[in-house]
Amino acid sequence: MNTDIQNFFQNKIIFVTGGTGFLGKVLIEKILRSTKVRRIYVIVRPKSGHESIVERFNDILKSPLFEKLHKLRPKFPDHIQLMEGDCSQENLGLSNDDYRTLIENVEVIMHCAATVRFNETLSLATQINVHGTADIIKMAKEMKHLKSFVHISTAFVNCTTIHCVEGFTKDKLNVTCEQLLNIKKSLSPEQFDSLTPTLIGKYPNTYSFTKAVSEEFVQTHAESLPICILRPAIVFSTSEEPFAGWMDNIQGAAGVTYGILMGALRVVNTAFERRAPIVPVDYCANIMLAAAWYTASLDTSKFTKNPTIYNFTPEESNLMTWGRYINIFLNSNCQMPYSKIMWYPMVKIISNNFLYRLMLFLYQTIPAYIMDVICKLQGSKMSVVKLNQKISRLTDSLRYFLAYDFTFDTANTRHLWKSMSSEDKKLFNFDMMSLQWNVYLQNNAKGLRRFAAKEEPSTIPAARSSLKRFKICHLAINSIVFMALLWIVKNVFFVFWKW
Numbered sequence: 258m259n260t261d262i263q264n265f266f267q268n269k270i271i272f273v274t275g276g277t278g279f280l281g282k283v284l285i286e287k288i289l290r291s292t293k294v295r296r297i298y299v300i301v302r303p304k305s306g307h308e309s310i311v312e313r314f315n316d317i318l319k320s321p322l323f324e325k326l327h328k329l330r331p332k333f334p335d336h337i338q339l340m341e342g343d344c345s346q347e348n349l350g351l352s353n354d355d356y357r358t359l360i361e362n363v364e365v366i367m368h369c370a371a372t373v374r375f376n377e378t379l380s381l382a383t384q385i386n387v388h389g390t391a392d393i394i395k396m397a398k399e400m401k402h403l404k405s406f407v408h409i410s411t412a413f414v415n416c417t418t419i420h421c422v423e424g425f426t427k428d429k430l431n432v433t434c435e436q437l438l439n440i441k442k443s444l445s446p447e448q449f450d451s452l453t454p455t456l457i458g459k460y461p462n463t464y465s466f467t468k469a470v471s472e473e474f475v476q477t478h479a480e481s482l483p484i485c486i487l488r489p490a491i492v493f494s495t496s497e498e499p500f501a502g503w504m505d506n507i508q509g510a511a512g513v514t515y516g517i518l519m520g521a522l523r524v525v526n527t528a529f530e531r532r533a534p535i536v537p538v539d540y541c542a543n544i545m546l547a548a549a550w551y552t553a554s555l556d557t558s559k560f561t562k563n564p565t566i567y568n569f570t571p572e573e574s575n576l577m578t579w580g581r582y583i584n585i586f587l588n589s590n591c592q593m594p595y596s597k598i599m600w601y602p603m604v605k606i607i608s609n610n611f612l613y614r615l616m617l618f619l620y621q622t623i624p625a626y627i628m629d630v631i632c633k634l635q636g637s638k639m640s641v642v643k644l645n646q647k648i649s650r651l652t653d654s655l656r657y658f659l660a661y662d663f664t665f666d667t668a669n670t671r672h673l674w675k676s677m678s679s680e681d682k683k684l685f686n687f688d689m690m691s692l693q694w695n696v697y698l699q700n701n702a703k704g705l706r707r708f709a710a711k712e713e714p715s716t717i718p719a720a721r722s723s724l725k726r727f728k729i730c731h732l733a734i735n736s737i738v739f740m741a742l743l744w745i746v747k748n749v750f751f752v753f754w755k756w
Contacts, residue, residue, distance in 0.1 A: 261681055262546055263684070267292070268293065268295045270295050270296045270362045271363070274368050275371060277299075277314070278370070280541055283495065283541070284545060285297060286322055287543065289337075290329060294336060298338050298359060299340065300350075302344075303343075340359075345385045348396075361401065363402065365406070365407075367545060372386060374508075375655070378453075379449060380441065381446075382464060383441055387437060388441075390475070406484040406485070409486075409487050413663075414469040417459040419661055423566045423667070423670075430469060432470070434473050434474035435474075437470055485548050485564050485567065488569060489536050493510070495704075496537035496692065505709060510655065513525070517583065517602060517604050518706075521648055524616045524620050526610065531580075531662050541687070568666055569670055573664075575690050586701075593703065596720040601731035626641075674688060
């Protein structure tokens with residue numbers, strides 16, 4: 258017997274953007290494993306190194322993420338129809354025939370496509386995140402059978418304030434969506450990018466800014482559509498489905514974690530007790546499906562008002578802190594270290610900005626130059642300095658989100674959860690109250706090593722031996738430095754005492 262959400266998706270035709278991204282892949286897998294949709298249209302951008310979009314997507318279907326689905330429904334690819342397109346292009350880069358097919362058939366839209374790089378150029382971030390959203394809303398207005406539209410934003414569209422409400426941020430923007438697109442249209446990419454500080458105002462990066470502008474467009478131009486907005490926090494590996502710990506990239510906070518476990522990142526600018534707004538990617542897929550079902554069930558007269566916004570973040574009564582997060586990963590790393598670590602993994606958590614910069618210089622910049630000299634003497638072409646600069650750029654892009662203790666309203670999300678049947682809560686779980694953080698992050702550590710870093714379990718014994726050697730070196734150097742500092746202090750004190 259089907260549940261309410263399964264009944265809603267029964268025989269539906271769905272359009273997914275961003276289907277080749279982290280969330281998009283998990284969403285497609287979940288839809289095909291838990292519902293009986295008729296078809297999923299997926300936009301795929303041609304990529305160098307692949308003969309066609311079919312070849313590129315087939316490579317994705319070979320991922321461990323889809324192994325369970327292959328066993329349960331061997332013919333599931335028959336329900337996926339690929340369309341060549343690009344959300345950075347006009348009309349999503351679709352052919353006229355494909356565009357018309359979508360308008361004539363689609364009943365549910367899942368708009369996940371976005372550039373999620375915090376330091377993306379404003380021109381490209383605007384083209385994908387803003388112009389792409391405007392194009393798909395224009396398309397949605399022409400769709401004859403549209404029942405529901407879920408737009409993926411971010412919990413940090415409100416990041417210019419510490420408390421993030423489930424409401425729009427129009428008053429915090431320097432420009433409207435239409436103004437931004439008109440400015441972009443009248444300038445070259447270089448000229449437009451030069452205006453970045455003026456245009457984004459108090460926003461810390463182009464990602465959160467363009468997501469906020471996209472929401473402004475949804476608020477002002479999608480009033481007649483059955484649309485809702487989902488704002489997930491930092492999206493991490495799967496918690497439960499199709500198995501625990503799957504992830505396929507080392508970006509954002511996952512990249513910082515990887516840098517720590519490799520021994521390359523030793524200083525983090527945050528506070529031990531500061532909230533870590535992390536959510537599992539499979540929970541994000543589940544709440545998307547639940548939100549689509551609930552939006553379609555609403556009275557159509559409500560679509561003339563502001564769309565419902567769902568902040569999807571950890572609940573106040575079940576929080577994770579950055580200090581606890583780092584400790585769990587470091588403890589897990591003792592059991593399954595990386596085979597190619599650069600140094601013994603350790604990290605200093607520092608909230609003071611001046612002290613952070615000082616420790617960064619002492620613990621990362623100076624050692625990077627020393628290791629570069631050693632590498633050159635050994636004939637290696639590896640540049641530790643360049644690697645350190647790359648890590649620094651990554652951590653700098655995240656510093657704003659680590660530096661503040663953000664809080665979030667989740668009233669709409671809690672209401673959505675309460676509106677679901679007990680059967681749907683089991684099948685489409687996104688209850689952050691019941692998430693067991695220790696178990697989740699331990700599985701996350703395994704997944705980061707296995708799927709993102711591509712390190713096989715067979716390398717663990719040798720990696721443990723290597724970790725022991727690095728630990729001995731680490732303790733020896735720390736002892737030498739400590740003794741040297743004592744000697745300096747002693748001699749300075751003696752000179753002043755004698756004087």
